Amino acid sequence: MDFSESDKDLWKAIYNTKDLLHCFNCSTCLSGCPASHGNPPLLVRNLARMVVYGLEDDLLDDDTAWACVSCSRCEEMCPMDVKPFEMILSIRKWQSANDETRVPPSIVEIYKRGYTQSVGTNTELRESLGLPELQTITKMPEMLKLYQEMLMKTPVVSENDYMFSEE
Amino acid sequence: MELCLFLGCNTPAIRPDVERAIRASMPELGVDLSDAEGYVCCPAFGAFPSTDDDSYLASSGWNLSIAEAKGLDIMVQCGSCYSSLRMGRDHLAHDETKLARVNELLELTGRKLECKTKVRHVSEILYNEVGAQKISQTIKKSLEGLHGVVQYPCHTLFPSEIVGFEESPRQPKALRILTEALGATVDTYSRELQCCGGAGGFSKSTPVEATAFVKSKLDAIIEETQADFIVVSCITCLMYLDNIQKKLNEAEGTDKYHIPVFDYNQLLALCMGFDPKQVASICTVPRNSVIDRI
């Protein structure tokens, strides 16, 4: 492991609370994690360690944070209150901010129609089930526009605005 | 009581029969529902919560403000939506800076958030507000003679101080008690608390391992219980457990995996006498074996 390139303040950039530093590598987060069954496994403890050591390059290349199922067991069980799930999200945020290829395409979907998928357009099916028409934001262009304007003020959208431009 | 119904995306788009079941069953129990017009993505953990706080919390704020404007608490069925909204609300409720920033953003849209609205899960409403007793008194048909197993949505359990409502999140019981209220026998099994594995990147990035993971759960159900059905209270659990069985059968060349999966509200609505075609019609594993016996 190349340690000379490590950034000792990386933890501040990623997860600026001391929660993470409390980790004493007990491995509780690992043993019950669903995504730890993956290949490669999500090893929350190891990610925490990489952050603490400031292993920037290794961390930037690591995909496992995205395998998290967000079940938050680690958060519940962590004896040191490291808040590992928050850390996972923070690593993703840091990766997204530092590597545009990490930016999840789903946010473009949300920007465009309010959701990651088309909602409320299955009118026929809904009717057959006796369901009313759904007042989705997709069907409320004025409102959607306001929502988009708001998002445009947020870092991920403003910094990657090309992704959101109408073709 | 009246609650603001937050449907998310999967339920209305893919499994609207669940939506129908909710809309049908809850008012019967005295829970009136009001739609969250113009709601947006909760947002999903894999989206804005994975990019930055502003976009995450602004979206949470957007949704919360809709209910707040109505003066109602939010009711959610989807586990991810529930957890995302509750965590988002938690950030905003406990961090004035974040709330101020979100209000700054919401102001552009003419909205405002005081963070008064609470986010509640449908199973919690049923368990705490309605109660098992009222449910058994209300239903017209019963699941008597049927065995079920439960799948707790992780998102309603952990972290307990933010999303939890169970007395003991490590030994939850709400869904079991609710299902028993419908007359079913609920069997326990070793992997009851195991996550379905359907959410997040896990099942997409390493499908082989994820399938093995859920298979261990289904195998436990088959080997250890007499389950006629699986009951869930989360759209992800429902879809994943339902859909994966077919894939497993195809992969293994068997028809071993054929346990019907229901959302709790579907069973509730069925017991209330609603038309199965409306409240429980969309599934991969056929549900006749259960529906015919209600």
Next chain:
Amino acid sequence: MAEKKPTGTILVAGAGVSGIKAAIELAEIGYKVLLTDASPQIGGILAKLDNQFPSDHCGMCRMLPMVGREYASQYCMRKGLYHENIEILPFTQVKSVEGDAGNFTIELLQKARYIDTDRCNGLGECISVCPVEVADEFNHGLTQRKAVYKPVPHSTPQMLLVDMDACTRCGECVKVCPTNVINLDAQDETSNRQVHAVILASGVKLYNLREFEDAKSWAVSPDVVSSLAFERIISGTGTFDGKIKRPSDGKIAKRLAWIQCMGSRNRRQNRDYCSSICCMFALKEAVLAKEKGGDDVETTIFYMDMRTFGKDFYRYYERAVDIGVKFVRCRVQAVMLNPDTSLSMRHYDSQDEEFIVADYDMVVLATGQIPYETHKDLADLLHIKVNAQGLLPTETYDKVKLTKPGVFVCGSLMGLTDLSEAMSSGIAAAGQASRLLAGLDVTIIEEEAVPEPRAKDREDPLVSVVLCKCSDKVEKSSVDFGALEKGLKKLMAVGEVNIIDMVCSDEGKETVLDLLKKSKCNRLVIGACHPFIYRNALKNLAKKAGFAASLFEIIDLSSIVHKGFFEPNRSESGAKDQTREAYNELFAIIENLKLKPALHVETLPINQTALVVGGGIAGMHASFSLAQRGVQVHLVERSDKLGGYASTHVNHTIDGLEPVSMAKDLAIKILEHKNITLHKNCEVAATQGSLGAFETKIKDNENQENIYLQHGAAIIATGGVEGKTAEYEYGNSDLILTQAQLKTGLDTGEIDVSEAETIVMIQCVGSREKQENVKQDGQKQGREYCSRICCVGAIANAMTIRQKNPEARIFILYRDMMTYGFAEQYYTQAREEGIIFVSYTLDTKPRVALVDGKPVMTFLEPVLNSEIEIPADFLILSTGVDAETSNRDIGKAFNLPVNQDGFFVEADSKWRPVEFMKVGLYVAGTAHSPMTLKDAILQAEAAAQKTYAYLSGRKIHTAHAISRVHDAICVRCQRCVDICPYGARSYDEVLDRIIVDGATCQACGMCGVACQNNAAEIMGFSDKQIMAVIDAKMSKNTIGLAAQ
């Protein structure tokens, strides 16, 4: 006539082991002790533990006094405690404490037991008829008990009580009780008592895994048990007769796992402390499980740090490793109950980078202690405030002394203590109380309330027999007392036989006294029940009537009289058998008594001077504590100044102590005290003598002369030194320092860390490895123990560096962080400050290379399982604590054992931590083992108290029963001298005889076993007596009961 002074009286609230220890200590000096406990029994947690580290046996009786031991019970302590000066009040709460030091009024609430335990015969017929069953808390709910029950099944007498919460008041027990002692309408009673001092010893709550939410991921089956419940499972008196079975189905468990830190080291649950005891608990249990369950038992301990910090703990750990206990450094998240009821756990193996799922039959959760719980209530009781930590506020240097004068604490209430600290603190708290009382106008209880009458042992034996026939109810259907009397009267040595009703009642006692006063007999046998309880009362009664104590025997008739009492249709022959059995018992004891010599106690000449060896903080503290109580002290110090190691090296500690200034203050007190004679530049050369009369030769190195000191007792407090090392390039670079060098350098400013980028510390340098592993020039120099202070010391230095240089990267390479107890918080704080902790094992020791004079470190990062190479600006080595080199010489001079590490070996590592086997010699501080300053002070106080117990001016007697030598038979082979564990025997070359020191001899009988010629004998237990007893028991009674 002047007004009678009050007897010095102390309340000890809490009768767990430390409370009991404090009570015994004070009772031994002659003070009156009220020993209360809120629970219905005494003994606390230890009542449940059969097996204690390190012997894996029970050693509770080792708490009992060594000299004057007949004033306390000499029975198994787990069965009960009796001391003339201790009033035991179980089931009693302290409701209020008013007043000030020396004058407290306490209100006691004695809860109703509904059973008069004084008169209850303990046979438990009530239990058999009681229809109510509830979970038995003694066995952690693994078994059921009735509403009327024995709180501790193995205690004697059986202190029964009724659990009113469970009782249905059906009254069956009342009907069946033969002694009419059950009163279901009994009321709680309140009383006010005056005491001069208060010792709080109410112990600690243990984490209950059925109670706490965070345990529920693990507590998924009855086969997941707490470590205390596991103690009940492996206990011989426990749930399964000592077999390791699963509570769920009673099947033998072969695969066992322990999960550590259950309920502690948990910041999320606001329990950021280490419970201190659980690692050793688990180790011991895993070892026991292997030993009791057989070689095929698999034991796995899941841990984070194995905290084997105490004396000999690490060797015990090595033993556990040797016998195959598996250690896995991983905390598992949950236990899964398999369909076959086995328990499944998944853990990650960092080295092999894989997850492992394994099944177990039982899982033991190492549930820890929970401090704080009762502190608020106690503070309210005392009208004081808890400190910032939520604990009762104590003096800065004194763990046992509350800031409120006259109130002391000991045991687990102080915090998180193990058994040995419970003992030291119990003694120390007693010491502090006795220091207070020494300054008050109070008296002590005279030992001999009734003077010993002259023993009429030269007359032909004539025995008076007094038999209690108990209540009428019993008599009717039991032993034929008439026949018994007739039979006994036929024995030549029997002078008279009297049959009395209820000897235990006041009238009964009066009757006996009247009868005996008229008696012409010279020896006495009383047959009654519960010899445990009544021995002293009856002995005094006998003395009043003129019978010498050694010519008096008491025998338990109740077990014979009550036998078969409850059988509805008792046969005539049954009664005959019982009568014969009673006759044989009495015949045997009469035969024994006939041949018994009169035994006399000797009053020992006691020189009321103490010798303290070592003028460090422990030695000074002990000296001052004794001097304050009027004891003359000779303090011998090898160097030319007082203070020892801490006073020159440690300006301040992480917990806010200032050893240097503290030592200075103490030294001034020592120099000024009229009772202390300081001998500087002096060394101990030789010692002889025994308790009360030692003579020690010291060599004055300055004046080149020998000084001879007479003293009654001695305390060894020689201290220790920072360990040496030649590992890790030490000595080859100015940038490689020891922790002490760093600390001094940081204090003086000689070491500048402000420019440093990276600082690496290595823990356990030369420590906790087999001695043979660490050879340097053929010299063994490893420390096969934990030095206890280095982990916190390293953290303290790291935090200091952090203050001076917030940007530096600080790595602490450790094996197990020994931040036990509340020190865990320092570890947490250090991580919070960004100090990076990296664990290593003996197989993956870090490596150092010097590149251009600068240390370059290479170590394995175990989490990421990859090597890290990093240049360091400083490399700091924690080299531990070495024993003082003079220990071996001093050990030789006093004939005291020194272990292979050079520390003194105490009498018992748990139960007698400051004593040596030889009475009159004590140990305190680092002479015993490496320890913190506060612990050294605690031990010093305890050692001073042990010393004071004999030097207080009170008369000290030998016991009646001690061993002696038949010179005529003795061949002087001296095996007895070698084997005597107490050093009571010696060979006198001039007299050519084996000498027994009466004060030291404990009548254990080892000499008798070792002697091949029967030349060693315990007085009062001669072969002749034993043979006579055997004859009597085998006798066919052709005279005695022939008439029947």
Next chain:
Amino acid sequence: MANFTKISFKKGELNKQLADLFKGMMEKGVVDALLSPMTQPKRGVMQTLITHPAHVERIDPFAPVVPVNGAKIASSITATPSGRKVAMVLRSCETRALIELGKLNLAEFDDVLLIGIDCLGRYENLDFLNLRAQGESSESFLEKALSGDTKRNDIDICGACKICEFPVADTVDLRLCVIGAGADALYVESLTPKGDKVLETAGLSFGEAPGSRDAAVKQLVAARTKARDAEFAGYRESTGSFDALEDRLAACINCYNCRVACPVCYCKECVFVTDTFRHKADQYMGWADTFGTLKMPTDTMFYHLTRMSHMSLFCVGCGQCTSACPNSIDLMPAFRTAAQKTQARFGYQAGRSHDEKQPLTVFENDELVEVTGQVK
């Protein structure tokens, strides 16, 4: 091993050669004193302590008689310091007993040069005197005995010697070897560094062992072992019950001679003469009550069994107990058969080595588990 020195002698001069050897040792200061069997001025041969070289002439180490087992004598002159270095000429049964006494601090070996002799047996005292009167010398005895012939008319060596499997003293510094040495020579063998030094100082050269020695020793030991086993088997057969044993001991009169003669009966004062066994009248009556009748004296059998429980662990089989009994009770096989079992039980052999700890003086955690049923 080349640590044998051959000493040839002319017929009738064996004792003279030996006297010269010891005289030389004393003169050279190798030892200050000598304990050796010596012909007495009137009759018989007894162990004798000699402190001046002038008096060694009459020594007769190979005389086939042991009036008193030499171990007790050796103990009396070594247990306390004398300041002298003593050479002791002893038989195997004596050296082995002495080693046992040493373990009880009743003998010291630092200043002792232990010299063992090859022993072909001893006669009872009176028999020996008679044979001497008939002109039998040590040399003539050796000569015949080496060819297996020890019987003279009706007289033979003691029963103990016939079954003694230790004709050769082992745990000694020097050994005077006659077995396999031929008729006109004996060999002095050194077995320890101390022995080597003595031979060196005495100016004796080192050489090989006589070629036939090993085989001869083996043959003798084998014969005696065979005899022993037969004797043991017979004895066990005949004492199979308590009654049978009582019958064997019926003639005992409580004289305690056997105890006095026993070299390993080490007590200063026997418990049987202490007040432990001085009973009051009512006690006797009580026993009579219990058992109906009481044989007096009460402690004959008890005495022997008690002694056996003490001594069988250390019994070296010298047979002095049998020799001492005025009523001709043959105790030796009783002790030896018991000793064989008890010593084997502890893996112990009395007198085998200085370093072996006596049984029951050392404790091991897991010993005799099958007997004690000890559960960890």
